Amino acid sequence: MKRILNILILFSLILTTPAWAWWGGGHDILTQASVKALPDELPEFFRSASAEKMIAHCAYDPDVSKNRDMPHARIAEHGEHYFDLELIKENPVPADRDAFIKLCAEMELEPSKVGFLPYAVTEWTERLAIAFAEYRKWPDNPMIQYKCYVYAGFLGHYAQDMCQPLHLTVHFNGIVQEDGTKLHDGIHEKVDASVEMLKLDPTELAKELQAKIVGDLMPAIVKQIKDGHSLVDRVYELVDDYGDLKKPSPVLLDFTKDRSREAVRWTASLYLTAWKLSENVRLPGWLER
Numbered sequence: 001m002k003r004i005l006n007i008l009i010l011f012s013l014i015l016t017t018p019a020w021a022w023w024g025g026g027h028d029i030l031t032q033a034s035v036k037a038l039p040d041e042l043p044e045f046f047r048s049a050s051a052e053k054m055i056a057h058c059a060y061d062p063d064v065s066k067n068r069d070m071p072h073a074r075i076a077e078h079g080e081h082y083f084d085l086e087l088i089k090e091n092p093v094p095a096d097r098d099a100f101i102k103l104c105a106e107m108e109l110e111p112s113k114v115g116f117l118p119y120a121v122t123e124w125t126e127r128l129a130i131a132f133a134e135y136r137k138w139p140d141n142p143m144i145q146y147k148c149y150v151y152a153g154f155l156g157h158y159a160q161d162m163c164q165p166l167h168l169t170v171h172f173n174g175i176v177q178e179d180g181t182k183l184h185d186g187i188h189e190k191v192d193a194s195v196e197m198l199k200l201d202p203t204e205l206a207k208e209l210q211a212k213i214v215g216d217l218m219p220a221i222v223k224q225i226k227d228g229h230s231l232v233d234r235v236y237e238l239v240d241d242y243g244d245l246k247k248p249s250p251v252l253l254d255f256t257k258d259r260s261r262e263a264v265r266w267t268a269s270l271y272l273t274a275w276k277l278s279e280n281v282r283l284p285g286w287l288e289r
Helices: 002-016 024-036 049-058 071-081 097-106 117-137 142-161 187-197 202-206 217-229 232-237 250-280
Strands: none
Touching: 024 049, 024 142, 024 187, 024 202, 024 250, 049 142, 071 117, 071 142, 097 117, 117 142, 117 217, 117 250, 142 250, 187 232, 187 250, 202 250
16 A cells, blocks of 8 residues: 555656756756856856855746646746757747747747747846846845846756757657657656766866857857757767766766856856846836835
């Protein structure tokens, strides 16, 4: 009887647990490393040890929002984490969310099936830039600082998802065959688990990385998507290596470190870009903090 009860509990957890991107601990590691990689150009409040912990804490939240008990939040959040590039075919990635939805209507696609990841990254970068602009005007207001941490956590999560190749393809959890069957079903969770299971060190990931300001945001995001998508085949070449993350092969360890360092560089660059953008943000006259 006890065994049956345990099976039922496990089955319940499987049904009620949302699908993760990089596992929560992976986002934690990557976000800590991203803050460590920031240049002195960003203010101390955003680079401190406490900021690092708080931003990493908030990086869990996009996945926490995909809670089955909150169906509207779950539906709204789900599509923010991926972009199946193949579905829009030869069309360029539209410049904003509305243009993307219009393209999907023309192609008779459900936008949520394709995913909104490029727009999540763009929009949260700009939200963080506005919060930074508030900080520039009211640097001693702790509530503005807390808001910057929250926005940075959300941005970091989506930026890091963009560096996981299986978030950029219709073959996100196995190679889809013409008859609808899949090869290597279940690989997605193994890839998502890799950063956490391999216990990568944030300090090592951040070492000698250089964050750079992204001059034109959407073209840089499109390039990041295409670069990540080009690695989908490489992930499937390593499918056997993902079989035992407790004893990773050298090639899998190198690949995971490479993707992780790119996620850290990309996240830190977006933080730096948001800070740069904040220089020219004009806050409304009625706003008083």
